[in-house]
Amino acid sequence: MNPHLYLSNLKSSRVGIITWSILIALYGLLVMYLYPAMKNATGIAEYIQNLPEPLKEAIGITQLLTPEGIYPLKSFVAVEFLAWAPVFVAIYAIFAAGNIAAKEVEMGTMDLLLSLPVSRTRLLASKFAVFITGLLAIQAASMAGLAIGMYLIEDRMSLASLALALVQASLLVLAVGSYSLLFSCIFLNPRKTLTVSGTLTVVLYILNFMAPSLGSYQWVRRLSLFHYYRTEAVINSASLDWGGVAVFLVVIAVCLASAMLIFRRRDITP
Amino acid sequence: MKMDDTVPVIRTLGLTKYYGKTRGIEDLNLEVRPGEIFGFLGPNGSGKTTTIRLLLDLLYPTRGCAEIFGLDTRRDSLAIRRRLGYLPGDVSLYGDMTVNELLTLATRVRKVDCERRKVLLAERLGLNPNVRIRACSKGMKQKAAIILALMHDPELLILDEPTLGLDPLVQREFYQTLLEEKAAGKAVFLSSHILTEVERVCDRVGIVREGRLVDVEQVPDLKRKKVRRMELVLAHEINADQLRIEGVEVLQQQGARVELAVHGHVDKLMKKLAELPVEDIVFPEATLEDTFMKFYSESKKS
Numbered sequence: 398m399n400p401h402l403y404l405s406n407l408k409s410s411r412v413g414i415i416t417w418s419i420l421i422a423l424y425g426l427l428v429m430y431l432y433p434a435m436k437n438a439t440g441i442a443e444y445i446q447n448l449p450e451p452l453k454e455a456i457g458i459t460q461l462l463t464p465e466g467i468y469p470l471k472s473f474v475a476v477e478f479l480a481w482a483p484v485f486v487a488i489y490a491i492f493a494a495g496n497i498a499a500k501e502v503e504m505g506t507m508d509l510l511l512s513l514p515v516s517r518t519r520l521l522a523s524k525f526a527v528f529i530t531g532l533l534a535i536q537a538a539s540m541a542g543l544a545i546g547m548y549l550i551e552d553r554m555s556l557a558s559l560a561l562a563l564v565q566a567s568l569l570v571l572a573v574g575s576y577s578l579l580f581s582c583i584f585l586n587p588r589k590t591l592t593v594s595g596t597l598t599v600v601l602y603i604l605n606f607m608a609p610s611l612g613s614y615q616w617v618r619r620l621s622l623f624h625y626y627r628t629e630a631v632i633n634s635a636s637l638d639w640g641g642v643a644v645f646l647v648v649i650a651v652c653l654a655s656a657m658l659i660f661r662r663r664d665i666t667p
Numbered sequence: 668m669k670m671d672d673t674v675p676v677i678r679t680l681g682l683t684k685y686y687g688k689t690r691g692i693e694d695l696n697l698e699v700r701p702g703e704i705f706g707f708l709g710p711n712g713s714g715k716t717t718t719i720r721l722l723l724d725l726l727y728p729t730r731g732c733a734e735i736f737g738l739d740t741r742r743d744s745l746a747i748r749r750r751l752g753y754l755p756g757d758v759s760l761y762g763d764m765t766v767n768e769l770l771t772l773a774t775r776v777r778k779v780d781c782e783r784r785k786v787l788l789a790e791r792l793g794l795n796p797n798v799r800i801r802a803c804s805k806g807m808k809q810k811a812a813i814i815l816a817l818m819h820d821p822e823l824l825i826l827d828e829p830t831l832g833l834d835p836l837v838q839r840e841f842y843q844t845l846l847e848e849k850a851a852g853k854a855v856f857l858s859s860h861i862l863t864e865v866e867r868v869c870d871r872v873g874i875v876r877e878g879r880l881v882d883v884e885q886v887p888d889l890k891r892k893k894v895r896r897m898e899l900v901l902a903h904e905i906n907a908d909q910l911r912i913e914g915v916e917v918l919q920q921q922g923a924r925v926e927l928a929v930h931g932h933v934d935k936l937m938k939k940l941a942e943l944p945v946e947d948i949v950f951p952e953a954t955l956e957d958t959f960m961k962f963y964s965e966s967k968k969s
Contacts, residue, residue, distance in 0.1 A: 505755070
């Protein structure tokens with residue numbers, strides 16, 4: 398990684414990162430704000446509780462109500478925030494990582510960067526590091542929004558469990574960003590990259606939801622990254638889902654290594 | 668690193684690039700020597716930019732290879748880029764930066780102190796470095812890109828259509844800068860489709876057409892070979908034989924109006940015209956097309 402390119406790119410990405418961070422923090426605050434009104438409205442929780450088991454598994458939650466019939470904060474946060482936030486942040490990942498190589502080539506600025514004494518691998522690493530920084534900022538803002546919200550409503554859940562669930566979510570988003578970068582290096586065309594990365598993400602998401610109803614073909618769920626993002630397990634056990642972590646890390650490593658390899662050998666043609 | 672005078676600064680051996688089935692450049696063999704300004708002249712689409720992109724390792728050759736400072740352009744690309752300055756044909760810079768921020772970024776990545784040259788070049792080209800690039804005109808962006816290419820005092824400059832968007836006064840300043848770089852022992856590879864630009868600053872010229880190097884000429888030889896059209900309006904019709912002089916060809920005659928093709932020097936023709944009842948002369952600068960037609964027909968004959 399080249400620190401000067403990293404800082405320069407971080408500076409030009411700051412508005413997007415700050416905007417995403419504010420939005421996600423507000424979403425966290427909103428979820429917490431709604432909880433006091435919802436915790437006794439157990440009808441919604443019962444409705445979700447009565448959904449088919451595979452569908453509940455798909456959103457990562459199987460047990461919403463306590464044996465006493467209370468809709469606890471941790472379940473509410475898991476359903477209303479943790480199940481959706483990674484999908485929103487995945488949109489950031491598709492744009493931020495997908496544009497890394499493709500947009501620079503389309504704009505013609507890649508020529509400028511590659512006329513400097515910096516290797517293609519370092520260049521890509523510097524820009525991907527900016528994406529990771531953005532992702533960390535967004536997840537920190539999520540945590541801050543939820544924590545402040547929790548403080549305001551005076552209801553409590555384990556912040557450590559919440560942080561671990563956000564780490565698991567970050568790895569999922571990092572995997573989405575990694576294949577977006579790979580497509581960016583393959584196509585060197587922003588529109589094509591965003592279309593393919595976006596479509597793949599939607600397909601993986603739907604696959605995770607639809608697979609339980611596919612009878613003997615339920616195993617296809619395992620092909621979806623979202624299948625390995627199980628918030629309930631993380632929140633209840635207060636430890637990372639190591640199986641999911643391993644899958645995400647393998648996808649990230651394979652996609653990043655392939656992206657670097659392809660980009661090193663590509664013709665740069667605006 | 669000191670430049671070795673015995674090693675060509677640029678050397679290509681059978682350099683070929685195809686984009687699928689489309690020809691970029693074919694079997695290019697050329698050498699640029701230390702301390703010379705080499706013009707790479709050709710019409711749009713002839714393969715000039717492809718050649719430059721191959722030299723900069725932005726493209727991978729289909730066949731052949733290229734060396735800069737005796738180093739392989741693919742294997743030793745980083746070491747080469749430390750020692751060269753590049754001005755792209757179509758300048759694209761980051762709009763959200765100021766010129767100074769961009770130049771500072773390049774300085775830091777290069778890890779060399781360019782401050783003095785940066786300030787000098789900005790003053791010389793009349794560019795305010797504190798202006799945001801988004802607010803810059805095409806000419807100002809071109810000036811910024813020129814400073815970016817020159818500020819680290821590179822041993823070789825690779826310039827693709829460098830004067831695009833520059834006004835005549837800045838062009839003159841830029842040519843002067845190139846000549847000073849040459850005097851300091853630097854080499855320049857300058858691609859252009861403007862014949863007069865190449866004649867003005869270059870020592871040798873490579874003529875490229877349809878992806879092939881047609882000829883490499885010393886500039887005085889090119890000047891001798893170039894063809895210019897002259898249109899004469901006479902007081903009355905004359906016998907065309909009166910204009911049959913060495914290096915002059917009568918292309919057509921319509922009454923008192925005569926169109927000539929003038930090859931090389933004009934001294935004999937001017938002496939002859941002084942004897943004729945000339946009312947008007949139109950003698951524009953030689954076009955690249957006319958010059959290329961000559962090279963093209965010569966290469967076909969051979």
